[in-house]
Every structure is written in structure tokens, then in C-alpha cells.
Amino acid sequence: MVSLPAMNDLHSAFGQALGLVADGDATLGNIVLLSLRVSLTAVALAALVGLPLGALLAVARFPGRGGVVVALNALMGLPPVVAGLLIYLLLSRSGPLGPLGLLFTPTAMVIAQALLIAPILAALARQVLEAMWEEYAEQLRSFGAGPWRAVPTLLWDGRFALLTVLLAGFGRASAEVGAVMIVGGNIEGFTRVMTTAIALETSKGDLPLALALGMVLMAIVLTVNALAQGLRDIAARQAG
Amino acid sequence: MRAPEAILPLRAEGLGFSADGVAILKGIGLTIEAGRPTLVIGPNGAGKSVLLRLLHRLLPPTTGHVTWDGPAADPRRHQAMVFQRPVLLRRSVLANLRYPLALAGLDRAEQDRRAAEALALVGLAPLADRPARKLSGGEQQRLALARAAALRPEVLFLDEPCASLDPAATRAVEETLQALAARGTKLVMATHDLAQARRLAGDVAFLHRGRLLEHAPAARFFAAPATAEAAAFLRGELLW
Amino acid sequence: MFRRLILAAALALATPAFAQERSITVASTTSTEQSGLFGHILPIFTRETGIAVRVVALGTGQALDVGRRGDADVVFVHDRVAEQRFVREGHGLERQHVMFNDFVIVGPEADPAGIAGSRDTAAALKRIAESRAPFISRGDRSGTHAAELRLWQQAGVDPASGRGVWYREIGQGMGPTLNTAAAQGAYAMTDRGTWLSFRNRQGLRIVVEGDARLFNQYGVMLVNPARHAHVKREDGQRFIDWIVSPAGQAAIAGYKINGEQLFFPNAAQAEPGA
Ligand SMILES: Nc1ncnc2c1ncn2[C@@H]1O[C@H](COP(=O)(O)OP(=O)(O)OP(=O)(O)O)[C@@H](O)[C@H]1O
Ligand SMILES: [Mg+2]
Numbered sequence: 108m109v110s111l112p113a114m115n116d117l118h119s120a121f122g123q124a125l126g127l128v129a130d131g132d133a134t135l136g137n138i139v140l141l142s143l144r145v146s147l148t149a150v151a152l153a154a155l156v157g158l159p160l161g162a163l164l165a166v167a168r169f170p171g172r173g174g175v176v177v178a179l180n181a182l183m184g185l186p187p188v189v190a191g192l193l194i195y196l197l198l199s200r201s202g203p204l205g206p207l208g209l210l211f212t213p214t215a216m217v218i219a220q221a222l223l224i225a226p227i228l229a230a231l232a233r234q235v236l237e238a239m240w241e242e243y244a245e246q247l248r249s250f251g252a253g254p255w256r257a258v259p260t261l262l263w264d265g266r267f268a269l270l271t272v273l274l275a276g277f278g279r280a281s282a283e284v285g286a287v288m289i290v291g292g293n294i295e296g297f298t299r300v301m302t303t304a305i306a307l308e309t310s311k312g313d314l315p316l317a318l319a320l321g322m323v324l325m326a327i328v329l330t331v332n333a334l335a336q337g338l339r340d341i342a343a344r345q346a347g
Numbered sequence: 348m349r350a351p352e353a354i355l356p357l358r359a360e361g362l363g364f365s366a367d368g369v370a371i372l373k374g375i376g377l378t379i380e381a382g383r384p385t386l387v388i389g390p391n392g393a394g395k396s397v398l399l400r401l402l403h404r405l406l407p408p409t410t411g412h413v414t415w416d417g418p419a420a421d422p423r424r425h426q427a428m429v430f431q432r433p434v435l436l437r438r439s440v441l442a443n444l445r446y447p448l449a450l451a452g453l454d455r456a457e458q459d460r461r462a463a464e465a466l467a468l469v470g471l472a473p474l475a476d477r478p479a480r481k482l483s484g485g486e487q488q489r490l491a492l493a494r495a496a497a498l499r500p501e502v503l504f505l506d507e508p509c510a511s512l513d514p515a516a517t518r519a520v521e522e523t524l525q526a527l528a529a530r531g532t533k534l535v536m537a538t539h540d541l542a543q544a545r546r547l548a549g550d551v552a553f554l555h556r557g558r559l560l561e562h563a564p565a566a567r568f569f570a571a572p573a574t575a576e577a578a579a580f581l582r583g584e585l586l587w
Numbered sequence: 588m589f590r591r592l593i594l595a596a597a598l599a600l601a602t603p604a605f606a607q608e609r610s611i612t613v614a615s616t617t618s619t620e621q622s623g624l625f626g627h628i629l630p631i632f633t634r635e636t637g638i639a640v641r642v643v644a645l646g647t648g649q650a651l652d653v654g655r656r657g658d659a660d661v662v663f664v665h666d667r668v669a670e671q672r673f674v675r676e677g678h679g680l681e682r683q684h685v686m687f688n689d690f691v692i693v694g695p696e697a698d699p700a701g702i703a704g705s706r707d708t709a710a711a712l713k714r715i716a717e718s719r720a721p722f723i724s725r726g727d728r729s730g731t732h733a734a735e736l737r738l739w740q741q742a743g744v745d746p747a748s749g750r751g752v753w754y755r756e757i758g759q760g761m762g763p764t765l766n767t768a769a770a771q772g773a774y775a776m777t778d779r780g781t782w783l784s785f786r787n788r789q790g791l792r793i794v795v796e797g798d799a800r801l802f803n804q805y806g807v808m809l810v811n812p813a814r815h816a817h818v819k820r821e822d823g824q825r826f827i828d829w830i831v832s833p834a835g836q837a838a839i840a841g842y843k844i845n846g847e848q849l850f851f852p853n854a855a856q857a858e859p860g861a
Binding site: 199200201202205206208210211292293294295296297298307309310311312313314 | 610612617621625626639641642643644656657658759760761762763765766769781784785786787788815817
Binding site: 251 | 400405436437438446447451
């Protein structure tokens with residue numbers, strides 16, 4: 108009684124997912140594009156801050172560093188809803204950044220996702236680069252490069268490992284719904300992305316459609332990962 | 348050519364180094380003059396690598412100090428070091444050569460000139476665009492040597508630069524070292540290859556269990572070692 | 588190679604971000620959005636005026652909060668008491684009637700409280716409480732939640748006494764509430780619009796409808812520009828004027844699911860004094 112409809116739903120979701128893609132549905136296309144744009148921009152923004160921060164933490168030794176590392180690792184678990192609320196209160200017209208008028212816009216979603224994933228990028232980058240720094244430290248000091256100069260060197264030499272870090276950030280960004288729902292408002296045609304569309308269809312009770320959208324999202328994330336991996340392999344073969 | 352800003356002689360006085368309360372080097376007094384290579388020999392774990400690091404200022408001494416002659420503000424700019432385990436950047440062979448040259452403030456043309464010269468010096472010219480870390484162990488060691496030599500240091504520290512080279516490469520590297528020495532570069536080199544030490548050394552520093560047991564002109568040292576340990580070591584009978 | 592890729596990616600992302608257009612933001616309720624009403628009427632308005640309407644769909648309480656913070660230009664909700672307070676406190680300008688729909692009580696096929704077919708909400712709710720049949724409440728300060736609490740009061744039942752046993756508050760929107768009721772074979776109160784477009788009914792069906800107490804009035808108001816200078820007064824007012832105009836009212840009346848009209852325009856009826 109319970110399992111039969113569920114099987115049917117799964118079946119129909121799969122068919123619907125294929126149908127959505129095959130139709131090249133314009134609304135879906137726009138939602139997909141916005142999702143990609145928001146999450147990729149958020150990753151780029153977070154990388155700009157998070158990767159150098161992670162590299163700096165990998166090379167710098169200062170009192171309280173251990174505390175910073177622990178805090179950063181803990182921030183990886185920042186609930187999206189909390190990140191969303193924080194940005195909501197900042198960007199609300201009644202908040203400190205209200206005059207910018209960014210609430211309920213894609214820009215707000217980018218900021219919230221960037222806040223969410225910057226600690227992830229920083230923490231993972233620190234881990235990856237610290238191992239590399241252990242190997243490089245003496246040689247770079249012999250060349251007269253201090254920790255500051257080591258940061259760009261490590262970022263560049265760690266580029267292939269860092270790509271995986273970026274993909275982890277992208278995965279988290281494109282999968283989260285709490286933050287973009289709150290600061291974007293899930294406005295149709297303007298701030299609706301894959302995850303908020305899935306949440307909407309779920310609450311409308313159209314579970315097969317929600318599941319179908321979920322499958323499309325997974326396919327997109329898979330494609331982005333495959334592309335990145337492919338490029339990485341090509342570049343790695345050239346540069347080592 | 349580089350005499351006016353010479354940093355030699357180098358003096359170590361009462362030099363000691365402990366790690367975690369364990370004394371690794373004790374009371375080293377040593378003067379290194381310009382001229383033919385100084386060879387540092389001694390059994391495994393005697394402290395050769397640590398001594399080179401102290402002299403190159405990669406490690407802060409626990410006791411005593413290292414002083415350099417001359418007015419040069421930063422004596423490290425006149426030194427380079429080739430490590431026992433070569434540390435190559437995750438870049439092409441050419442980029443590895445350029446990196447320290449760029450750090451030293453040389454312009455691009457000069458970097459290219461010196462890199463090409465250094466590649467020819469160690470016979471790696473055909474591999475210029477290969478990923479450095481995919482080279483064989485011996486090729487990596489030769490690249491590390493070329494990279495240090497390209498800096499044209501006044502003092503070049505070498506920590507067993509021929510450890511994983513085949514006989515032909517060993518001879519080639521030795522010739523390179525002879526050429527560098529002839530050009531006026533002071534070599535300070537740790538090695539386990541006694542035959543090589545005999546061929547290269549101007550003077551010999553013999554370390555045993557963290558103490559400098561002898562520092563003598565090579566001819567005298569090899570002909571008539573002053574300590575029983577050195578004599579045993581030369582006979583191949585001294586264990587750590 | 589890698590360097591060029593990074594550069595290309597940076598350029599692609601830096602291109603002029605998200606297109607700007609003439610638009611207003613309307614804080615409204617999940618019921619209006621999810622029933623599909625906005626999807627039907629807003630394109631008509633935009634075609635006539637060139638003003639895009641961005642709807643943020645929340646519970647009525649949250650939607651009023653968004654208005655209070657100045658994060659929307661117009662509030663379009665259904666909780667008359669709360670709306671009147673909103674205006675009285677100076678957060679919004681004049682409130683106007685727009686339309687009404689009605690609530691229904693839905694329940695499982697088995698109907699353990701035996702209320703199917705009833706038109707007396709108070710009696711039906713009393714039966715549910717007496718039989719301790721599970722009831723899913725929004726519990727989210729929404730207009731529907733507020734209406735539900737008023738109905739319990741009229742029935743003389745304090746549902747809090749059954750909290751966690753048969754009275755289950757989930758703190759979510761209408762859709763999740765119906766999903767939960769369907770999964771647990773429970774009763775729930777919903778607006779008819781959401782019910783009609785709700786797909787995951789499983790055994791759920793309407794058990795109580797047609798009681799005058801189930802009518803649900805929607806109101807619209809402009810966020811007070813004196814409080815929030817950035818409020819798009821002109822375009823927001825234009826939307827309000829349109830939705831209470833004959834054209835807007837006709838658009839509302841024209842929205843049907845399976846031939847069934849969901850919302851009944853009644854802007855002509857003056858707002859009764861508070
Ligand atoms: N940072 C350190 N912390 C603790 N112990 C160290 C450290 N560096 C070196 N040692 C110890 O000091 C001793 C001397 O090490 P060193 O590397 O100088 O030996 P070596 O003479 O170069 O030997 P080999 O011929 O094997 O290269 C060894 O016992 C080593 O384990
Ligand atoms: Mg050693």
C-alpha cells in the first residue's frame with residue numbers, strides 16, 4: 108500500500124526528469140543557469156578570500172593559531188539557515204547594509220553562499236597546503252622567501268589539489284537551500300534556483316516533479332565535476 | 348669578480364643545536380675560508396645535515412653563533428643550498444629554475460639566460476618543459492643543483508648531491524662542481540663517498556656523534572687522521 | 588593553460604551581473620503563490636504596466652515582518668486582525684479588501700472523528716479533539732494558523748492540551764502540513780486553493796466545507812514610505828490600484844483549477860471600520 112505508489116513516483120520522477128531535459132524547458136533552463144551562476148560566483152568570491160586565508164594559516168605561526176584553525180573547522184558546519192539569517196539581517200532595509208537594497212536579489216544569494224563556503228575552502232586549503240608547506244618550507248626559506256611570499260607559491264603549486272577543494276565548495280553551495288531561500292525569497296524568474304524550486308514543489312506536494320528537479324540538479328553537479336576533473340587532468344599532464 | 352662584497356670567511360663558535368632537549372650538535376668551532384671545497388664527512392646521524400642548515404641559517408642555533416665577514420646586509424643572498432632530498436616545485440623544469448631567480452629580483456631576460464646556462468650545465472636542456480616532479484631521482488638532484496648554481500652564490504652548501512646518481516652522472520656532477528669551484532664558488536659539501544671527498548676536498552671537517560672531531564687540510568686528513576674515530580671511519584670500520 | 592582557464596572563468600563570472608528592470612517586491616503568502624494565482628494574474632499586470640512583480644511567499648506573520656523591516660513595497664496577506672494592527676502601528680498605508688477564498692478541513696479516508704460532510708466547523712473540531720484523532724497544525728504564525736486558532740477558540744477547545752499527542756504543530760507552510768497529514772492519516776485545515784493544486788493527497792479528502800466561519804479575507808497595503816524612504820510608492824500603489832480595479836478583479840475571478848474558481852474578488856466591499 109505504501110511501497111507501490113512510492114515506486115510509481117520514482118518511476119514517474121525519472122521519466123519526468125528526462126522529459127524536462129529533453130523539452131529544453133525555458134523556465135527550467137533559466138533556473139539552472141541562475142543556480143550555476145549564483146553558486147559559481149559564490150565559489151569564486153569565497154575562493155578569493157578563503158584560499159589565501161587557508162594558505163596563510165598553513166604557513167603562519169602565531170599565538171592563537173590553533174584556536175583559529177579549530178574555529179574554521181567548526182565553521183565548516185555552519186548551518187545554511189544561520190548563514191542566511193545573518194546575511195538577511197545585514198542586508199535587510201532595517202539592517203546596516205540596507206541602503207544597498209540587495210535583499211531578495213541574486214547578489215544576496217551569492218553573498219550568503221560565499222559566507223557559507225569560504226570557511227570550507229579556507230579549512231580544506233589549510234589542510235592541503237600545510238602538508239605541502241612542510242615539504243617546501245626550508246627550500247623556500249633558502250631562496251629567501253618568507254611566509255608571505257610562500258602564500259602565492261603554495262596556492263599555485265597546490266592548484267590541482269585546490270581544484271578539488273573548490274569542487275567541494277561548489278557541491279555545498281549548489282546543494283544548500285536554507286540560505287538562498289531566506290535571502291533570495293525564491294522569487295519566480297528572479298531568485299528561484301534549483302534547490303528552492305525543489306523545496307517549492309515538495310511543499311506543493313508534487314513529489315515526482317521535485318524528485319525530477321533533484322535528478323536534474325545532480326546531473327548538473329555531476330557535469331561540472333566531470334568538466335573540472337577533465338580540465339584538471341589535461342592541465343596536469345602539461346604542467347605536473 | 349665578487350670579491351668586494353665577500354662574506355667569507357665564515358666562523359662558527361661554540362655552535363650547538365638541541366631538539367626536544369636532545370643535543371644533536373655540541374660545541375662546534377669552525378672557520379670556513381674561501382678557496383677549495385670544504386667537505387663535511389662522518390657516519391649517518393653524525394649531524395652533517397644539521398650543521399649545514401645551521402651555517403645556512405635555516406635553523407637557529409641553541410648555543411653559540413655563526414658570523415659572516417664583510418658588510419653584506421643579508422649574507423643569505425650570497426648563499427644557496429642543495430638539500431639531501433631535493434625539493435622541486437610542482438612546475439616545469441624551467442619554471443623551477445626561474446623561481447629563485449625571480450625572487451632574487453632578476454629581470455626576465457636574465458632569468459632565461461641563467462636558466463638556459465644552468466640546464467646546459469647539468470645536461471637537462473632537453474627536459475626544460477617537463478614537469479619537474481616527474482623527473483627521475485637523479486635528474487631531480489641535478490636540477491636542484493642547477494637551480495642553486497644559477498643563483499651564482501658565493502657559498503654553495505651541498506648535502507650529498509650525488510646520493511642517487513649513477514656513476515656517469517656522478518662524474519658529470521663532480522665535473523660541474525669542479526667547474527663551480529674553479530669559478531670561485533665556495534662549496535661546503537656533505538658526502539659519504541670517500542673517493543669523491545678525496546678528489547674534491549680542500550679541507551675536511553669530520554663529525555662524529557654531534558662533535559667536530561677534526562678539521563684539517565684534505566691531504567693531511569686522509570694521510571694521517573688525528574683521531575682514532577676518523578681513522579676507523581676511513582677504514583670503513585666506524586659505526587655510528 | 589591552467590592560468591588561462593582561471594582567467595577565463597573569472598571573466599565569465601565578472602560580466603555584468605543580474606539584469607536590472609522596473610520592478611516591485613510584494614511580500615505575500617504561500618497560499619496565493621502556491622495556488623498558482625500569481626502565475627495567472629501577474630503577467631497581466633506586467634503586460635499592462637511594464638512593472639515586474641517579485642513575490643516573496645511566506646506565512647502571513649513573516650510577510651508582515653518583511654514589510655515592517657521595509658524589505659517589500661507591498662504586503663498582500665490574509666489575517667485581517669494582524670493587518671489592521673500593521674496599519675495602525677504605521678508600518679503600512681490604507682488596507683484594502685482584495686478577495687476571499689475559503690478554508691476547508693481535510694482528513695483521511697477512514698475519518699476516525701466521523702465528521703465527513705459536516706458544515707459546522709466548531710462541532711467538527713470538537714469531535715476531533717474528543718476522539719483524539721491526529722490533527723496537523725501549521726504552527727507558523729501564518730494567516731491560516733491564526734484562523735485555525737480562532738476556530739478552535741470558537742469550538743471551545745484548547746488544542747494545546749493535546750499538543751504532542753493528537754495535536755501536532757509542525758511550524759511549516761501549507762504544503763508540508765498537507766504532506767504530513769497525508770503521511771500520518773491526520774486532519775488538517777487548508778485554504779482551498781492550495782488544496783486544489785496539491786498533488787500528494789494519498790487518502791486525504793475534504794471533510795468540512797461551506798461554513799461561513801471558514802471564509803478567508805485577503806487584504807493588500809503599501810508599506811509606509813514615510814518609514815522606509817526607498818519604498819517604490821508609485822509603482823507599488825499602481826499594483827494596488829490595479830488589483831482592486833475591475834481589470835484586476837476580473838483577472839482574479841478568471842483563475843480556475845479544473846474549472847473551479849479559487850478566489851472571489853470583493854474589493855468593492857468597503858473595509859469595515861477597525
Ligand atoms: N629537527 C630535528 N629534530 C630532532 N632530531 C633531529 C632533527 N634534525 C636532526 N635530528 C637528529 O639529529 C641527528 C643528526 O641528523 P643529521 O640529519 O644532521 O645527520 P647526518 O649526519 O646528515 O646523517 P646522514 O648521513 O644520514 O644524512 C640524527 O640523529 C637526527 O635524527
Ligand atoms: Mg644528512
